[in-house]
Structures are given as structure tokens and as C-alpha cells.
Amino acid sequence: MALVRRNILHDQNAAKKYITGVGLLKKESTGRTTNSFGIPGPVNPVYTYDLFVIWHIRAGMFPIPRNGDPMLRNYAHRGPVFLPWHRLMLILLEYNIQRILGDSSFALPYWDWSADGDDGSPTDAPIWTPGYMGGQGNPVSDGPFGFFPNDPNNFTVRIETGSDGQPSQAGNGRGRGLVREFARPWPEGWATLPTSADVKAALEFAPDNPNPRPEDRYDVIDFSVNSDGFRSRLEGWRPATRPWTHNQVHLWTGGDMLPMSSPNDPVFFLHHCNVDRTWESWLQRYGRIYTPDMTAPDTYAGERIGDTLALPASYPYTPKDMLDVSNWCTYDQLP
Amino acid sequence: MTAIDPEEVAAAAAPDTLGRYLAELARPAGEQTSGPAPSVRTTEHQGQRITVTTTYDVVVDGTPVTAQLHVADSGMLYSPALPYHQFTSALDAVRALMSTYPDHFGGGG
Numbered sequence A: 001m002a003l004v005r006r007n008i009l010h011d012q013n014a015a016k017k018y019i020t021g022v023g024l025l026k027k028e029s030t031g032r033t034t035n036s037f038g039i040p041g042p043v044n045p046v047y048t049y050d051l052f053v054i055w056h057i058r059a060g061m062f063p064i065p066r067n068g069d070p071m072l073r074n075y076a077h078r079g080p081v082f083l084p085w086h087r088l089m090l091i092l093l094e095y096n097i098q099r100i101l102g103d104s105s106f107a108l109p110y111w112d113w114s115a116d117g118d119d120g121s122p123t124d125a126p127i128w129t130p131g132y133m134g135g136q137g138n139p140v141s142d143g144p145f146g147f148f149p150n151d152p153n154n155f156t157v158r159i160e161t162g163s164d165g166q167p168s169q170a171g172n173g174r175g176r177g178l179v180r181e182f183a184r185p186w187p188e189g190w191a192t193l194p195t196s197a198d199v200k201a202a203l204e205f206a207p208d209n210p211n212p213r214p215e216d217r218y219d220v221i222d223f224s225v226n227s228d229g230f231r232s233r234l235e236g237w238r239p240a241t242r243p244w245t246h247n248q249v250h251l252w253t254g255g256d257m258l259p260m261s262s263p264n265d266p267v268f269f270l271h272h273c274n275v276d277r278t279w280e281s282w283l284q285r286y287g288r289i290y291t292p293d294m295t296a297p298d299t300y301a302g303e304r305i306g307d308t309l310a311l312p313a314s315y316p317y318t319p320k321d322m323l324d325v326s327n328w329c330t331y332d333q334l335p
Numbered sequence B: 001m002t003a004i005d006p007e008e009v010a011a012a013a014a015p016d017t018l019g020r021y022l023a024e025l026a027r028p029a030g031e032q033t034s035g036p037a038p039s040v041r042t043t044e045h046q047g048q049r050i051t052v053t054t055t056y057d058v059v060v061d062g063t064p065v066t067a068q069l070h071v072a073d074s075g076m077l078y079s080p081a082l083p084y085h086q087f088t089s090a091l092d093a094v095r096a097l098m099s100t101y102p103d104h105f106g107g108g109g
């Protein structure tokens, strides 16, 4: 039976399991240290949850092509691989929560930020109450991920990135509390969340081309921050006048959601679950299609439909494998 | 039709698998660069080859900072430290870097 991912505000049970699961993964030692991952500073244990933070940073540093610029395209962002790569990441986190809870019925919930966007982007929306993600702060000081002086069970951010984008240790190796700073003005952040009209516009995007191929709706050459299509509109690069959708949610939330270490904030996975839900809606509307295919030149190696996603080669998942995961999970409702 | 095999997911998701993979990635050090790297834009025009190389020298309160700014062919600016931003103004980029990384800029704020 496939899992059904539901709106976190309509599924108290999934919210509780998610919070408990994240807390347990934050405490599960991997037996490896910061040193094993080439992260400078004192040698500290690395916990399972933080593997996802390191993975996200590393994938974001791998350029496509391999000798190119990760700011143009990388193995996780800024190109068509953005959606399949994050879909895989969600499945692997979801599985780890199932494993640590001993509960194979756990399905990752999503945060429908467009409902908050339609509502005027309130900073005290239900998702930010202590029963869900807790609120904003430097550090966050309420809810399950708050930082409370002298509490050994504090939710602790351990791996971050420096201003050079490289992984480093937070608080000089002692860790620190989570930071959220909602709705800061540009250029620090962004004052509003995306609306349902923004999501609809991304889903309905059609190329301005007399003879488009069906997959041109998804992305086109040069498959980067500059190419226009559903992918770059959902990721939030286009039109380039301001941040949109996915990027906009990172900017609105602020704090730890701004750098490549953004999986530090547990709301990251609820956010990306909603991004994935939007992609699923697109796939159901227009077909389970993707581009570029394998005839694309090596410039796009790592981005093509049969290329291995950034994962151990012994588990060669490709974008193609991610186009239909309906035997693993479905959504209660699509936008 | 492809399908997700739960046993494959279990194997790929195992902390040891992910940990081993990430530890291997960390090994090819030396790739680490420090300091600002120039952005090189190239194109052809009327049969001639154009190269534009841009380096941003950023100084805050008299101190040079190692913030990395890249300019794309489109003219938009990006920084690996702010992967969800894009800027038309280098000054905005530095403002955003300073508020996101106060400790790295001598933390005046």
C-alpha cells in the first residue's frame, strides 16, 4: 500500500510522528565524525539527521558539467534535476523516520505555504505554533525545535555553511539553536509567501514557441537558472525580476533556511514535500515526462533522464526512476 | 514502468550507506578554493571571440572579505552562500551576505 502524504495541518498524527522522528534522527549517532566528512574544526560525532544537511551541501557544490560552475547548475539545484533529486531526498528521509519509529505507515506531511500566502503571510500561522514547528527567533525558543538554556535535549544546529558556501561547524563545534527570521525585506529575505495563484501560474506555464515539444513545458536549453519552464518557475528563478515559489519560501522563512545547509530547519522537508506535490500535479496533468534525454551532450551529464542522481553508484537512481513513485507515495490532494 | 523497490530504498537510506558515500565525497580535497574566483563569460560575435572576466573585490569597513560573487551570462549575480537568491546589484548581494553571516563580517550589526 502506497503511503498518503497529507497536509500537516489536517493530520495531527503525522505531525507528531514527524517531530518525534526528527528528534530521534538528531540523536542517532552514525559512528562517523565531522573529520570523516572533511568538515574543519574539532572532531565531533555526526548524527543521522545531519547527514541530510551534509548531503544537500555537497550536492549543491557539484557543478554540472563537472568542470563547470555550481552557480549555473549543480547536482541538486538550478536545473531539471532539482525536482527528481529532492524527491529522492524526501523518500530517504521518510524511510529513515519510518525506521527509527518502527512504523512503516509514516508518510511525510507537507506544508501548503500557498494557503498562508493567500492569507497575507501571517508570521503566527498555525504551522508556526508550538504544536507544529514553533515560531521564529534567533534562536527559535518555542516548540519542538526551540533552544532552551541548559536543556541537554535542545534541538541543536551542528553543521552550517560559511560565507564561502563550504561546510563548517556551528558555534565553533559546540552547536547552536535554530534561527528563523520571517518576512525580512529584500535583499535579506522576502516579505510574502507564494500564493495559490503563483502555484497555478507555474503549473500552467506554456512555452512561447510556435512548435513546442511536450517536454518543453518542463525545461529547455540551457537547463539552468536562465532557462524558462515549469521547473525554473517552481524552483523560483523565473521571471528573474524577484524570487518566486520555492526560493521565495526559503527567503521568507529566513535564518537557517537561507544557506545550502537549509535542511537544518525541519520545516525544509515539509516545504519540499509541497514542492514535490506541485510537481506531482504537473506530472499528472502533462504526462510523466522529463528533459533533457540521453541524446543531450555531456555539458548536461548529471542532469539527463538516465544519469545517476548524486547517490552511491550501487543504488543508481535516475530522474526517470523518480517520474512515477506512485507505488511508494501519493498525495491526499493536488494543487 | 518503473517502480520504487522498498528494499532498495532501505539500502540506499541506511545511515551507513549515506555516510560512506558522503565520506568518500569529502576525500578529493585540494578542490577547495579560497578567496574570490573570477567569473569568466565568453561568447562569439560577428565571428570574433569575446571573453569578459569579472572579479569582485569586496571591502567592509576597510577589511577585504572573501565573499564569493559570481556573475552569470545573463548579468545576474549569485553567491554560493545564498543559494536561493539572485541579485541585479552587487551591493544588495553584500548587504544580504552581511545580514546572513554577521560573524564573518566582523559583526557590526
Ligand SMILES: [Cu+2]
Binding pocket: A056, A076, A077, A086
Ligand atoms: Cu535543495
